[in-house]
Amino acid sequence: MAINKAVPETLCPISRAEDIVGDRWTVLVLRELFMGSHRFDDIQAQTGGTPQMIATRLKNMESAGLVARHRYSERPPRYEYRLTEKGEAFYPVVIALRAWGETWCKSQEEELAVTYIHKPCGEPAGLGPLCAHCAQPLRRGELSSQPGVAYSAERQARREAFKGSRSSASVAQAEDA
């Protein structure tokens, strides 16, 4: 995955975009940032990546100007990750990927992972890019998300499994000491 190539060899915007986001893990990290996970541990828990994989992606995304680090604790120094304007602007791609994934990569029996309500009209937004009810273009700030029961449970299970793995790692460390 080449990031910030010194000499862009093509004018193709899709190739330029894919130089930055042409990697499954980067898109999953973006998904988490859009879902409101801003801390490293939460992103790691929900994507299922190793610390190294997530750290590399966040570093590349910072270099490419998609995320910025903000310190939220002085001692110890701790950072959270926020989307920049360039990162926020990626939302239509995420929405289009979601629509394709829900329509073509899931069976009829599986529920939507997340339902969006289009705040201006108060009705379910559907899969976009226009609101299924009022036909206005969907904007991120105008959507309220309602995770489905199964998807909520799945995320909760990942959070708990991640905490569990961290505690057992601490126990193992303590036992080693």
Next chain:
Amino acid sequence: MAINKAVPETLCPISRAEDIVGDRWTVLVLRELFMGSHRFDDIQAQTGGTPQMIATRLKNMESAGLVARHRYSERPPRYEYRLTEKGEAFYPVVIALRAWGETWCKSQEEELAVTYIHKPCGEPAGLGPLCAHCAQPLRRGELSSQPGVAYSAERQARREAFKGSRSSASVAQAEDA
């Protein structure tokens, strides 16, 4: 890149989609199919991948139901690749990636790679998802594409470089024989 996992471990449609398209080369192959390159050599020439890289992607995309092979020559047997309905349905993602890439991954001096005319209104469509002129949603069948001068030249140069490399490979093979 996992394709067609037997047990999907998440309901997330973005994760499901990225299992198939979460790879730069796959998206570049899709771009070529959308641009009307249907033959292996043309796809290879324009993406710049090795034969192995392109063959693997096309095979995975066929397994995932995005492309279908059609025989266009009996002797020798030759195939071309066509998008299926599932592949065609990926177009909104490509258009959204294009918009993001044109807006955020290029400098002001660089021209648009491709301009689209929105056939129903006859005006430039802009970057979507709605027509910049008539505000109707952009559909693939309603767009006519006009590659820019620099981007046309770039594609022509890649075609010629590819042909050149093939001829010198044939010469080398002939000399080896």
